[in-house]
Amino acid sequence: QAQLVESGGGLVQPGGSLRLSCAASDISSIHVMGWHRQAPGNERELVAIITRDGTPTYADSVKGRFTISGDNAKNTVYLQMNSLKAEDTAVYLCYAYSWGTGRAYWGPGTQVTVSS
Numbered sequence: 001q002a003q004l005v006e007s008g009g010g011l012v013q014p015g016g017s018l019r020l021s022c023a024a025s026d027i028s029s030i031h032v033m034g035w036h037r038q039a040p041g042n043e044r045e046l047v048a049i050i051t052r053d054g055t056p057t058y059a060d061s062v063k064g065r066f067t068i069s070g071d072n073a074k075n076t077v078y079l080q081m082n083s084l085k086a087e088d089t090a091v092y093l094c095y096a097y098s099w100g101t102g103r104a105y106w107g108p109g110t111q112v113t114v115s116s
Contacts, residue, residue, distance in 0.1 A: 029101070
C-alpha cells in the first residue's frame with residue numbers, strides 16, 4: 001500500500017532546531033518530494049520540495065533557515081529546520097508526486113510547535 005511515513009516533529013524553543021524525515025513506500029517513479037505545512041486557520045502552504053535530480057525550492061519565509069535533502073535510494077526526504085520561530089508552528093505534511101501514476105501523495109502530518 002502506497003504511503004508516506006513522517007517522523008521528527010515535536011516541541012522546540014524559539015531559535016532551536018528540528019529535523020523531519022519522510023519515507024515513501026510502494027510509490028514508484030517519484031519525481032518530487034517535500035513538505036507543506038498548515039497552521040490552524042491558515043491555508044496549506046509549500047515549505048520546501050526537491051526534485052529527484054536534487055533541485056530544491058523553498059518558501060521565502062524559510063530560505064536561509066531550512067534545508068531540504070533527499071536519498072533517492074531510500075525514497076526518503078529530510079528537512080533540517082534551524083532558527084525556528086513561533087510562526088513556524090504548524091502540522092508539517094510530507095508530499096510526493098509520482099510520474100508513474102500521475103498522482104500526488106500526502107502523509108498524515110507531524111506537529112511542529114515552537115514555543116518557550
